[in-house]
Amino acid sequence: xxxxxxxxxxxxxxxxxxxxxxxxxxxxxxxxxxxxxxxxxxxxxxxxxxxxxxxxxxxxxxxxxxxxxxxxxxxxxxxxxxxxxxxxxxxxxxxxxxxxxxxxxxxxxxxxxxxxxxxxxxxxxxxxxxxxxxxxxxxxxxxxxxxxxxxxxxxxxxxxxxxxxxxxxxxxxxxxxxxxxxxxxxxxxxxxxxxxxxxxxxxxxxxxxxxxxxxxxxxxxxxxxxxxxxxxxxxxxxxxxxxxxxxxxxxxxxxxxxxxxxxxxxxxxxxxxxxxxxxxxxxxxxxxxxxxxxxxxxxxxxxxxxxxxxxxxxxxxxxxxxxxxxxxxxxxxxxxxxxxxxxxxxx
Numbered sequence: 175x176x177x178x179x180x181x182x183x184x185x186x187x188x189x190x191x192x193x194x195x196x197x198x199x200x201x202x203x204x205x206x207x208x209x210x211x212x213x214x215x216x217x218x219x220x221x222x223x224x225x226x227x228x229x230x231x232x233x234x235x236x237x238x239x240x241x242x243x244x245x246x247x248x249x250x251x252x253x254x255x256x257x258x259x260x261x262x263x264x265x266x267x268x269x270x271x272x273x274x275x276x277x278x279x280x281x282x283x284x285x286x287x288x289x290x291x292x293x294x295x296x297x298x299x300x301x302x303x304x305x306x307x308x309x310x311x312x313x314x315x316x317x318x319x320x321x322x323x324x325x326x327x328x329x330x331x332x333x334x335x336x337x338x339x340x341x342x343x344x345x346x347x348x349x350x351x352x353x354x355x356x357x358x359x360x361x362x363x364x365x366x367x368x369x370x371x372x373x374x375x376x377x378x379x380x381x382x383x384x385x386x387x388x389x390x391x392x393x394x395x396x397x398x399x400x401x402x403x404x405x406x407x408x409x410x411x412x413x414x415x416x417x418x419x420x421x422x423x424x425x426x427x428x429x430x431x432x433x434x435x436x437x438x439x440x441x442x443x444x445x446x447x448x449x450x451x452x453x454x455x456x457x458x459x460x461x462x463x464x465x466x467x468x469x470x471x472x473x474x475x476x477x478x479x480x481x482x483x484x485x486x487x488x489x490x491x492x493x494x495x496x497x498x499x500x501x502x503x504x505x506x507x508x509x510x511x512x513x514x515x516x517x518x519x520x521x
Contacts, residue, residue, distance in 0.1 A: 278400055306431055320393040326393060345360075
């Protein structure tokens, strides 16, 4: 270990346990108090790390960098065993979730960045081509202007699932993150990582390019959850480079290819609220319609009081109906014995 770090490490070690515990508590508190808080991008960490230390939390490590800075991170050995990084893991198939039997919930929250995570904007710029249909085909991400050869950073911490040349994507890198989210980086001129590599937000994963189905140098960027793509603009304000929320509330209609980001959060909530109100109103109206039909049927109902000698055939002829209809109206069979004095519905 570099002796220059020794005083720093000694001073830091007494606080590691408390800080790690505080980080966990902070993550929980942020979920409730600051879930809507925006996150500014971190600078790309190009400084080599000098050492990794244990903390009082077995799931958390502290990484020391050569420039004297440090950062708390999750223990990769524990993360590797998590089902997020073992189930539906495919290093070639773009969407390994095709046979997932569990539907995506109508509404759920996804913790994007907590106190142990970091965020780096893939490129602060105005997107050139938006999410949705383009020339009659689904465009499942956005295109960001990106000169050929420009370094492309990982947006969040995670594990590389795909690093390969994949059809229209050209050189493609797909990173799966601890929350189940996946980010796609397409049309790269060069890939700097391999499948199975762990990366931190800001690590260079490739270089901008125009490989695959591309008309010029740009970065095709996608966000997917369990194989379903949604507009990356729900996550990132690319013109300012900020992450919109630490905690993202996702609705099932986000995955509709026609549904783009709603700029005003109040409008976003209003859309969901209106949809929910329309659903409730439709259910209430259906109940009212059913009750109205039942009331109309009851008002139009006509009954016959059974007398001695009556038969179903005779009653049916009298009221210009059929025996089968009489049985259906009264829940009886043709062989049912008619009892004198009982009422039989005939309409």
